[in-house]
Amino acid sequence: MNKVMSNKWVIALYVLPALLVISVLIYFPIILTGYYGLMDWDGIGEMTFVGLENYANLLTDEKFWDSALHSFLLAAFSTLSLVGYLIISLILAGKIKGSELLRKIYLIPMLLSSVAIAQLWLKIYDPNNGIINSFLTAVGVENTPVWLADSNLVLYSIFVAIIWQYAGFYIIIYSAALKGIPESLVEAAKIDGANPIQIAYKIKLPLISGVIKVTIILAIVGSLKYFDLIYVMTGGGPNGASEVIASYMYKQAFSTNDFGYGSAVGFFLLVICLVITWLIRKLTASEDEIQY
């Protein structure tokens, strides 16, 4: 057994192709991004080393900090919305007929491309012929909002589309975790006279705290990476009101051809994602993870 299953050549043959792919296409590039951030480079011509100039410019670039603020706002909204998804999942875990079907219906938007979702919501938000403003006009609202063209509303309008896209995803994750809780624990609590809210709060939530932690990381890091939907829906507009870190980076590199500065933004995004993941794991690690 050991001899056949310890053959070094076979192990190398099985592992190295995939390892090569992720090294060349993920790990090497992210290191290069940090390095390119030290360059003045238009993407085609020669690179000139400029030291930390790009990173220093980043610190004083108001447009960059605006887009970072929008990304962090989306991350905060997404994290808060987890509470709602959790409540829905707890309800679905109770004696609800058709809960499997409901979960699947909730999931459908998540399976569609962000491009299709963005195009669909562009139509939903259409100031004249979209369903939202038509409904508002029908119930007598005058001066209906121009959702995506109003710089005060645009981020919230986009966030509604994000909820539509991701609600089912988180509900599926929470439901899978809730299903893993042994029935006997819930039964025992019922016999002791606990009501459903107490059971949810005192028994179920602590038992799935590990999964809740994962979803918080997913929500925050996922929001910071957000790109497709916003790029297609508003292109960061109006006037930068919905610009996020990733779309700002993309524009710097592929529209302005400032690849050095774009790389600095991309590297910032990487660092912030890794730091936040590490921070959340660190902050929540002290709480004892409950085994069952």
Next chain:
Amino acid sequence: MNKENIELNKQTKINVTAKKGISLWGRIGYGLLYLILGIIAIFQIYPLVWLFMFSLKSNSEVFGKSPFALPESPRWENYAKAWTDGSINLYFFNSVWITVVAVVLTVLLASFVTFAITRMNWKYNKLVLGLFMVGLMIPIHSALIPLFDFFNKLNLIDNPISIILAYTAFNLPLTIMILLGFYYTLPREVEEAAVMDGCSVHRIFFQITLPMTTPVISTTVIINMIYNWNEFIFVNTFISSDKYKTLTVGIQNFIGQYLTDWGAIGATLMISIIPILIAFILLSNRIVEGIAAGSVKG
């Protein structure tokens, strides 16, 4: 004893009335819950129903009538127009073959790695697994510029190989994670017996392990298919000529040209999501499984 019996009877009576009270309030409560759950379901579904409706409308209906109205007579020619005039047929075909090639490559490479990590004995298996898992946290954007430069230098810009390789790399971590859970629970007895019989590792992998893992393979295949089918930024960045564009970028092009033709836009969007809806109807359990397995264990 009699006294006790009476006491007991009283108790049960109280209990029964109490239970009746709960069940009445319970019914109202449940009714409310169903109402909330139903409203959420409508919120999730109605935009798609509405999309389907306006994909069958003419512009005069879209701009002149209520958006909630049903199409007067379904204009299927919107679909024909999108399919041929908008070269959606070409983008559709590109999406299909690029998705398939990338999925096969990803799932095969991931199965090799997962087999080596869970079944073979070597020193650095945990370290290598860690390398793959960290890949889950890397934002695509942080690798995009060097990737563009890399493919550019290899003359692979505007070549489907670039997006196939990028899809494979960025889907490997998640695919391995989903496979791992299944491999860990899979009994090793059959494989051990095969070793005793003098089977080579390759035969064990291809003829025993791979067939045993078909359920989880189908889960990873469907999850990978959905991700690749919907991918946008790599195609948008690496592909410039129409003949290699996939649906996500293709519909962007199309909508840019037919900005005010709602019917044609709706039809294009419907064409791009119909394969996903069919996959969903046929394989919803696998999809749910994949999503749950891919994140819960993180």
